[in-house]
Amino acid sequence: MKSIPYLSWIAPIIAIIVGFFIGAVVIALSGLNPIDAYARTFSQFFSSLFKIGEIVVFAIPLMIIGAGLVLSFEANFWNIGAEGQLWVGGLLATLIGLYINTSAPIYFITMVIAAFLGGVAWGLLPVILKIKYGTNEILTSMLLCPIAILLIDALLTGPLKDPVYLFNQTQLIATEAWLPVLIPETRITLALFLALACVIVVHLILQRCSLGYQIRAVGHGLKAAKASGINVSKILLLTMIISSGLSGVAGYTLLTSIHHRLLRGFSPGGGFLGFWGYGYMAIAV
Structure with a gap:
């Protein structure tokens, strides 16, 4: 047809x-x-120009997470834990913004890497359990979301809490770590280019790289992929690393473009213990 x-x-x-x-x-x-x-x-x-800009501002994390989820879904691996990965990525980026004193370019590089690794750290357990024991990744990835949010909330009420305010939040990260605004009178920052780059990279992986071919092969027929010599475990692991890492990067953009601190309400999913928020909205995206 x-x-x-x-x-x-x-x-x-x-x-x-x-x-x-x-x-x-x-x-x-x-x-x-x-x-x-x-x-x-x-x-x-x-x-107003500000309200128009807000459409773009809140689309940015959805673009980044959605790009990562495309990879995992193409491999028929249902990563439903993007919300938790976003929070952990935001946490590690926050720690660098709070406790390291450096220049804006170094902040950008180190915080993006830290956020990516934070997302990966929270996404590894579901894929490892899937590879070794065939555990349903939907349940394991989803149930890690409330664990991430509760752990971070414990930090926000204790060692990371800003002593000046009663609200559960950290102090502001260094202003050098804030992403510069692209359009005056809006909150559209350089995170827009980061989001577009993520989408382009994922497109190139899927359509122009052998890795993308193998991801699609695994997703469309696991037994056929194994028979053709594809290392399915390796492909699932690489796919989840990229997918969960990009969810962590989305946490970095929320931190450096919108909130400039880690706090309750960092993502709308916080109030629902991770069962809502950008990580879930991006599934539809």
């Missing part, structure tokens, strides 16, 4: 139109005017 040209571009547009139509029906059944409701909503979104 031949694929329909440009289907990958048309399908999302159709989905958006259908979504708006269903929303309009629900609004109308509620006794309101759907056209007026949509008009008021979009007028709020685009009422």
Whole structure:
């Protein structure tokens, strides 16, 4: 069966139109005017440059996590623990921003690496259990999210808590570690370029590298991949390293672009013990 040209571009547009139509029906059944409701909503979104910028600001972590999840899902490995990986990545980046005194370029390099490694550290257990014992990665990766958030919350109420405030948060990281703003009067920072780079790298891995071919082969047929000589365990491990590492990098962007400290509410999933937030929203992305 031949694929329909440009289907990958048309399908999302159709989905958006259908979504708006269903929303309009629900609004109308509620006794309101759907056209007026949509008009008021979009007028709020685009009422100022700052609000327009916020759409991009909150899209950045979703782009980075979503790019990483694409890899794991292509390998048929369901990484549902991105939220916990985001928090641990943000934690390690925060420690560097608080306790190391250096220049902006060194902050950027070291904090990105630390955030990546933090995400990897929290993503290794599910993939190891999957490889060695065939454990369901959905459960193990998901249940690690509340563990990460509770551990970090314990730190925020104890050794990392800012003594000046009652709220559970750290002190501000060094201003040299803050990512510079790209567009005045918004919070759009250089994190946008970092997010775009992550998307491009993942695309190149999947479409231009042998690793991407092996990832797709493992995802589409595990037994066939093994029969063709692919080291399935190695591919799953590499895939999860990249996937969970990018989730950690998303924590770095939240830290250096929005909050400038680690705190309760760092990601919306904190209040739900990791069962919501950017890590879960990015699954849809």
